[in-house]
Amino acid sequence: MSVDTQQAPRPRAGRTVAGRRRLRGALTRAAIDLFLERGYDTTTVDDIAAAAGVGRRTFFRYFRSKEDAIFPNHDELLVDIERRLADSDDERDPVETVCDAVRLVLDFYLRDPEVSLKRYALTRTVTSLRDKEVASVDRYQRVFTRYLRARFQAAGDPLAEMRAPIAAAAVAAAHNHVLRQWLRGDGAVDAHALADQAFATVRLAHSPATPGEPGDRTVVAVLRTSAPAPEVAERITKALARNPHDDAR
Amino acid sequence: MSVDTQQAPRPRAGRTVAGRRRLRGALTRAAIDLFLERGYDTTTVDDIAAAAGVGRRTFFRYFRSKEDAIFPNHDELLVDIERRLADSDDERDPVETVCDAVRLVLDFYLRDPEVSLKRYALTRTVTSLRDKEVASVDRYQRVFTRYLRARFQAAGDPLAEMRAPIAAAAVAAAHNHVLRQWLRGDGAVDAHALADQAFATVRLAHSPATPGEPGDRTVVAVLRTSAPAPEVAERITKALARNPHDDAR
DNA sequence: CTTGCTAGTGGCACTCCGTGCCGTTAGCAT
DNA sequence: ATGCTAACGGCACGGAGTGCCACTAGCAAG
The missing domain is CATH 1.20.5 (Single alpha-helices involved in coiled-coils or other helix-helix interfaces)
Known part of the structure; x- marks a missing residue:
């Protein structure tokens, strides 16, 4: 009511892109820590917002739902992936291209082990969070499928329609395996080396390779x-x- | 208030197993039809319950959530699958065994094309329903992974840990592909034949095969x-x- | 037939999620 | 200094999901 109520006049974080990113990160960290401390469903969105020093309404301007709070911005990552695929060299093995693209995701997780580990602890424990995680994996998988189908068809594979989703699933599974091993390994796992191995396995099983190459x-x-x-x-x-x-x- | 208010004295469906099944089915059909007619989020759980002639509270005794209403009882299917895997012949190709097991799911959908088609229309359209669907696929995939890992390890494959989730994902993707083709094909697709082809593709890519066989x-x-x-x-x-x-x- | 037991049911109340709405205010441009 | 813009916070509302409890259909025992 009173005009001069003394309350923290924090700057508006969302004015700049960097500001938005910072606040988003703060909310994510708050959510993760609260979920780990007090449990997922005993933590309310109010708690998270308060911990980050913003209002409840603002939380929902940064995340579509309570579950989303702990995840990276998959929408951004997805456009990166799609750009990478669109810009890819059409001469290269399409499965290899997809494997390369999915490394963007892997690298993203690897860049912040602290958060990734905590998030893993949560997705292992809380069903609804795991479901959200799985749903996001599926979105990547769909992008891979579309790309592979087009490439397989262009290569004249009559089974393109069938091989594309299978290969895409294999790539996604390989990525998930590597990530999981790394998360469980507590620093002892060389994620990139493991990824090389896993992707080689997948390519071996699903790459069409291009005919008539030199050599x-x-x-x-x-x-x-x-x-x-x-x-x-x-x-x-x-x-x-x-x-x-x-x-x- | 008044004792003699005349209201339908329906028998209690849930007393017998068959009764529970029937009511569950009625609720599912009501939910699917309402979602298609009026849209998913303009339909309340009250609407669904009322359409099936039960109270809102009862709805939640049959389904964990509003989304779950349109799906088959995956829990039951999962125990069937697990039993099938547990009872499987250890001499057979493990990937083949898993392919056989996943046919249980395929057959389930094939058995009721009416409902399957409507459900497909919904999962294509409504994000939250698709996410639920994907989450359930993941549960099957996990079961497959566990089985394959054990079998691969028993066969002495040093890369069992890596190959199991990848092969499991491939099988699930193959299944989904077949189902999707069948759902889109409007009766023109022979799902079993397509499944044979898809599973052959997967086995070709991921089967370890056992050494020293006769022949x-x-x-x-x-x-x-x-x-x-x-x-x-x-x-x-x-x-x-x-x-x-x-x-x- | 009567009585008691059991288990599904439905209503009520409550918490919390997610959203539309709107007044407020910071930060910027003119 | 003055307006403009866009993020913010608060409010209220509808709906999901849950705990609680009284009610009753159906069954079992006396």
């Missing part, structure tokens, strides 16, 4: 029908890899 | 390094398939 050679693989498929795949790759022109990571 | 032969594959991987895979499978002992679907 085209003929190899002869001798196999036993009962050999484990991964072993077969490994041997063949090794054979194919003795190809000087390809130094894919 | 073990040696095949020679002649390949060009630049050949598309699917083509390579196809040729090799063909070669390996000339194996009389294996009549996998």
Whole structure:
């Protein structure tokens, strides 16, 4: 009521892009810490907003829902990914391109281990948070599927429609596996190396490769029908890899 | 107030298992139809309950949330799946076993095309419903992952930890692809045939196969390094398939 | 038949989420 | 200094989901 009530005249964070980012980050940290301390459903949005020094209404200008508070801005990451895919070299293996793109996400998590670890503890524990996480993974997966379908079709694969979503799911799963191992490993895991391995596995299984490349050679693989498929795949790759022109990571 | 207010003295549906099932089905149908007619968020839980002739409170005894109303009972399906996996023949290809298990889900949807189609229309349109759907897929995927990890490890695959979630994701994606094609195809798609094809693709990419099987032969594959991987895979499978002992679907 | 027990039901009240609305105010430009 | 703009905070409202409890249908025992 009174005009001169003395209350903190904080500057308006949202005026600049950097300001918005800062406040968003503060809210996320507050949410994560409160959820871990007091439990997810015993923490109200009011609590989070108060902890970040803003009003409840403002919270919902930064996050669509209470669950969203702990997650990175996937919308931004998604446009990065889509740009990366759109700008990609059409000569390259499409699955490799997608693997490269998903590294953007991996790197994002790796950049802030503190928050990533806490978030992981929450998504493991709280069902609704895990569901949100899974939903966001699905959005990436859809983008990958669209890209791969177009590329597979362009390459004349009659099963493009089927292979695209399967390959996209495999890439997403590989990424999730790497991230999870890293989160559990407590610093002992080299995420990038593990990613190399995981993506190589996926490419081996799902890459179409482009025909008629330079360095085209003929190899002869001798196999036993009962050999484990991964072993077969490994041997063949090794054979194919003795190809000087390809130094894919 | 008055004791003799004349109101429908419906029998209590939930006394028997069949009764519970019936009421659950009625609620699901009511929810789906109302969501399609009036839109998801302009339909309240009260509306759904009233349409099914029960109280709002009862609705929440059958479904955890408003979103859940349109979905089949995944909990029941999940125990079926887990039992199927637990009872599976350990001699068989684990990926094949999982593919077989996921057919239980596929068949479930196929059994009621009417409802499945309407549900699909909703999950395509309403974000929160799609998210729920995706979350349930993830639960199946986790079960598959656990099973595959154990089997891969038992087979001595050092990369079991990595291959399991990737293969599980591929199987789930294959299933989703088949289901989606069937839902879009308006009866023109043979879901089982498509599933055979999709699962064959997945097995080709992710099956470890067991060594030392009867009918073990040696095949020679002649390949060009630049050949598309699917083509390579196809040729090799063909070669390996000339194996009389294996009549996998 | 009567009595008691059990379990599903429905109503009530409550908390909290998410949103529309609006007055207020910081920060900027003119 | 004066307006303009856009974020902010408060308020109120509808609806989701839950705990509580009285009620009653259906069953079991006497």
